[in-house]
Amino acid sequence: MVSGLTGREGTFHGLNNRSYGTSLVAGVTPKKGGQDVEGVPVFDTAHAAVAETGANTSMVFVPPRFAADAILEAADAAVDLVICITEGIPAHDMLRVYTHLKRGSTRLIGPNCPGVLSPGKANVGIIPAHFFSEGGVGLVSRSGTLTYQIGNEIAQKGFGNSSIVGIGGDPIVGSSFIDVIAEFEADPETELIVMCGEIGGDEEERTADYIAEHVTKPVVAYIAGFTAPPGKTMGHAGAIVSGSKGTAVAKAEALEAKGVRVGRTPTEVAEIAVETLAASTA
Amino acid sequence: MDLLEYQGKQLFKAHGVPVPDGRPASTVSEAVEAGEDLGYPVVVKAQVLIGGRGKAGGIKVAGDRDELEAHAGAILGMDIRGFTVQELYVERASDIAEEYYAAIVFDRSAKAPMAMLSKQGGMDIEAVADEDPSAIAVLHIDPLIGFGDFHARRLCFEAGIAADVLAPVGAMLAKLYETFVAEDAMLVEVNPLLVTGDRQVVALDAKVTVDANALYRHPETAGLRNAGAEDPQEMMARQKGLTFVALDGNIGILGNGAGLVMSTLDVVAQAGGRPANFLDAGGGSKAEAIVDAVEVILSNPRVEAVLFNIFGGITRCDEVARGLVTAFDQIDVKVPFVVRLDGTNDQEGRAILADAALPNVWIEQTMLGAAARVVELVGGSPSDVHEPQAAGA
Numbered sequence: 001m002v003s004g005l006t007g008r009e010g011t012f013h014g015l016n017n018r019s020y021g022t023s024l025v026a027g028v029t030p031k032k033g034g035q036d037v038e039g040v041p042v043f044d045t046a047h048a049a050v051a052e053t054g055a056n057t058s059m060v061f062v063p064p065r066f067a068a069d070a071i072l073e074a075a076d077a078a079v080d081l082v083i084c085i086t087e088g089i090p091a092h093d094m095l096r097v098y099t100h101l102k103r104g105s106t107r108l109i110g111p112n113c114p115g116v117l118s119p120g121k122a123n124v125g126i127i128p129a130h131f132f133s134e135g136g137v138g139l140v141s142r143s144g145t146l147t148y149q150i151g152n153e154i155a156q157k158g159f160g161n162s163s164i165v166g167i168g169g170d171p172i173v174g175s176s177f178i179d180v181i182a183e184f185e186a187d188p189e190t191e192l193i194v195m196c197g198e199i200g201g202d203e204e205e206r207t208a209d210y211i212a213e214h215v216t217k218p219v220v221a222y223i224a225g226f227t228a229p230p231g232k233t234m235g236h237a238g239a240i241v242s243g244s245k246g247t248a249v250a251k252a253e254a255l256e257a258k259g260v261r262v263g264r265t266p267t268e269v270a271e272i273a274v275e276t277l278a279a280s281t282a
Numbered sequence: 283m284d285l286l287e288y289q290g291k292q293l294f295k296a297h298g299v300p301v302p303d304g305r306p307a308s309t310v311s312e313a314v315e316a317g318e319d320l321g322y323p324v325v326v327k328a329q330v331l332i333g334g335r336g337k338a339g340g341i342k343v344a345g346d347r348d349e350l351e352a353h354a355g356a357i358l359g360m361d362i363r364g365f366t367v368q369e370l371y372v373e374r375a376s377d378i379a380e381e382y383y384a385a386i387v388f389d390r391s392a393k394a395p396m397a398m399l400s401k402q403g404g405m406d407i408e409a410v411a412d413e414d415p416s417a418i419a420v421l422h423i424d425p426l427i428g429f430g431d432f433h434a435r436r437l438c439f440e441a442g443i444a445a446d447v448l449a450p451v452g453a454m455l456a457k458l459y460e461t462f463v464a465e466d467a468m469l470v471e472v473n474p475l476l477v478t479g480d481r482q483v484v485a486l487d488a489k490v491t492v493d494a495n496a497l498y499r500h501p502e503t504a505g506l507r508n509a510g511a512e513d514p515q516e517m518m519a520r521q522k523g524l525t526f527v528a529l530d531g532n533i534g535i536l537g538n539g540a541g542l543v544m545s546t547l548d549v550v551a552q553a554g555g556r557p558a559n560f561l562d563a564g565g566g567s568k569a570e571a572i573v574d575a576v577e578v579i580l581s582n583p584r585v586e587a588v589l590f591n592i593f594g595g596i597t598r599c600d601e602v603a604r605g606l607v608t609a610f611d612q613i614d615v616k617v618p619f620v621v622r623l624d625g626t627n628d629q630e631g632r633a634i635l636a637d638a639a640l641p642n643v644w645i646e647q648t649m650l651g652a653a654a655r656v657v658e659l660v661g662g663s664p665s666d667v668h669e670p671q672a673a674g675a
Contacts, residue, residue: 065498090496091388092466095425098393114595128595128626143541148625149593149649169540171390198541201390224544227551228560232527235540235562237495238390243408248548265549267650 001026001049001079003070004061005037013061013085013126014040020123025053028070046070046077059115059124060084067111068093075106082174083124084110091237094172101174108174112236113166114144127164135160136191137273138184140177142169142198142236146224146266150196153270159277162189169236171200177207185215192218192277194269197251199225200238204251212258218276221255221262222269223248283494286329288371289506290470290488297461299454299472300484304373313354314347316372322346326353329369330362333406338362343375376486380444381474383407383418384455386462388469394422395462397429397455399437403474417441429459450483451475465503466496515559515582522574524561531556533656534579534588534617536572538563538597546591549649555657558585563597572605576613589656590621591649592631599623599631607638618642618659622652 004010005027015038018024026049027037033044043049046058058074060067060082067086074082089111101108109116115125120134126144131152139161141147151164165180167173177195184190193215197204204223211219226248228234230241241247252262261276263269285293291301305316306329317324328340335341340362344350350372360367381404389396400418402410410417419440423429434452443451454475462470471489478484497504512520519526525540529547533555537543540562547557559582563575579588592602602623609615621643623631635645644659646652 064495088495090466090499091468091493092425092463092496095388095393095395099424099426126596131595131625141541143539143544145537145539145593145595145597146541146545148595149542149545152593152625171388172393196541198544203391206391222545224541224548227529227547227557228544229527229529232560233494234527234544234560235525239540239544264552265650266545267648 001028001046001053001055001057002059002061003028003046003074005029005040006032006035006042007061010061011037014059017059017123017125020129022122022124025055028058046073046079050077050079055079057081057083057124060086060111062086064088064090068097071097071108072100075101075104079106082106082108083113083115084108084174085113085115085125086110087112087169088237089170091171094170098172098174109165110168110173112170113168113173114147116163116165117161118163119161125166127166131155132164133160136162136189136277138162138187138190138193139164139196140180140184140193141166141196142238143196143224146196146222150194150222150266150269153267154194154273157270157274159274162187169198169238171238177203178210181207181211181215181219185217190217191280192220192273194220194222194273196222196224196269198223198236198239199228199234199248199251200236200240200246202246205254208254208258208260211260218280219260220269220273220276221252221260222266223251223255223262283492283497283507284331285490285492285503285506286331286369287327287488288329288369290490291485293461293465293490293503294485294488297457297464299457299461300482301488302373302376302484302486304371307354307370307372308368310351310354310358313370313372314351317344317347317350320372320374322350323375324350325373325375326350326357327371327373328357328360328362328367329371330365330367332363332365335362340367376476376484377479378476379479379481380477382441382443382451382477383410383473384451384458384475385469385471385473386458386467388467389422392422395425395459397421397423397433397437397459399441399443399451399455401441401443407473423459428463429456431456444477446481447477447483454483454485465490466493466499467491468493515578518581519561519578522578524571524575524578525564526578527560528582529557529559531558532584532586532660534558534582534585535591536561536563536575536579536588537591538593542591542593546589546649546653549653550589550656553650553653553657555653555660558582569601569605569608572602573609573612576606576609576615580613580615580617585617587617587656587659588619589652590619590623591652592623592625594623594625594627594631597625598627599625600627600634603631603634607634607640610638610640615642618644620644620646620652620656620659622646622649624648
């Protein structure tokens, strides 16, 4: 189901996802219950949508000031997964949402993310699916277009993706690199993992430790933001070097210290990934 | 968004955090008027968004009107680590018995607010943390429960706060937390938290950063944006709704998506170039946004060449190309452009550019090729982009 299906972006991407093969069963927009968007029924509440259609995933597409509420509503309606595309949600709202959700069973991807695409299976979000085909590369990223760039370079070399997961560019996101990499490790279709990080926070450093201890599949990494000056937010709310913390150099070094190969350009990441895949299938 | 000291103190006051009496002033006569109102001695403090004001001579005590006039005149217009002082804060002087440190930090790593308290205030807290981490009491707060009396007690006892001021210091911590939540702050820092000779507890400084994404809930704070504190080019970009950061190089950069633009800056730097800016034209960039972006980039006289790096997902390359053609119609462009269009409708986009035959526009197909080209155009010496040591430069 899509929160905000009746909005311009919600309609465009919701229907796009449906034509890709995603089972889009409901929309949620207060006071528009009973209407439909090209045959998709719209409900006033997430609870009604879940009760009537059995939706197990909610894509949130509502404006930032309503988005935290829409995530909580979907979780309260007991969906398994919420994917929040919305950018610009206040950080304190996400602090409360994150703290609440981690005590329950609903998983959140995002916010401020492009969504999740499993080529040949389903697409929930705004990832342009036509660039990607089925294959063995699991791609996880804090950024949208950078993911398309790297994914496309891998695709041009003839390799596809198991899933592409955008975890989002905000300081607080529902799922971390570690959460997604754990899924890739367990996923029989994933042969190699590409993680695409950026400046800000310490998720990449923590992920490096996790990979060393728990991941047997090859991981290739990219970090964006070597030239970012400290104290400046580089587009994503979470992409900021604070004092000496969260630099690209520190992240790349932490990953390399744990044996993760870090490509210095998107092209080099694709090259390393393809080389590694070719070696393992040879 | 960072607030000036006096703006932070206004928020403190509104939430019951005790602060010394003071008045902002942007001229010497306003400063003198403030001093006459407050009564001497007063402290004259430069209002700039950078630390180290005291060492730079931006904080002075004035015992009378003449001293105040002299200090205000000297500090106004002063350059403090690249920031020009345009505003002063004149504050009644406090006598200092002890200097503590208190802060509420948005800890993104722990995904919880973090409260900090130390007896070693008045100095760089990162230095204290390096030398003696045990001197700082630290506690994470559950945002769904909030700040309890027990949090305050624990912080005070663990930090070893003097017994006679336990209650007022604890009360200040609770009010700082209230400020942090109510004002959507990412940081609320008091350094020093002052205990005066007569054992009063006041916030002598205020460092507050608020979440730009929450400004719609705080129209008064949103109005505090200080024109003098903001880079004029960044202000122009913000008014046009563009995500822009000024840098100090000579290659203008535009891309779509924050990650791709950051990566573009890196690749240009690795190729031996120096980016002049970060500009994210956003997902689904429309032609008008491209015209605005070109205008903002070229408003920087240092820009000698511009690189467009577009990977079309939702963004359509034909739309970007049309925007660029329109921009060349409307703006007198004197520097070369390198345009890399890839992804959705890239062939249409490149065809539009070819048809328009724009002067001095180079079309490249790959990101690395485009970076190498733009560096060559500004006369840099392209280096091997695969060399890792260039990355940290």
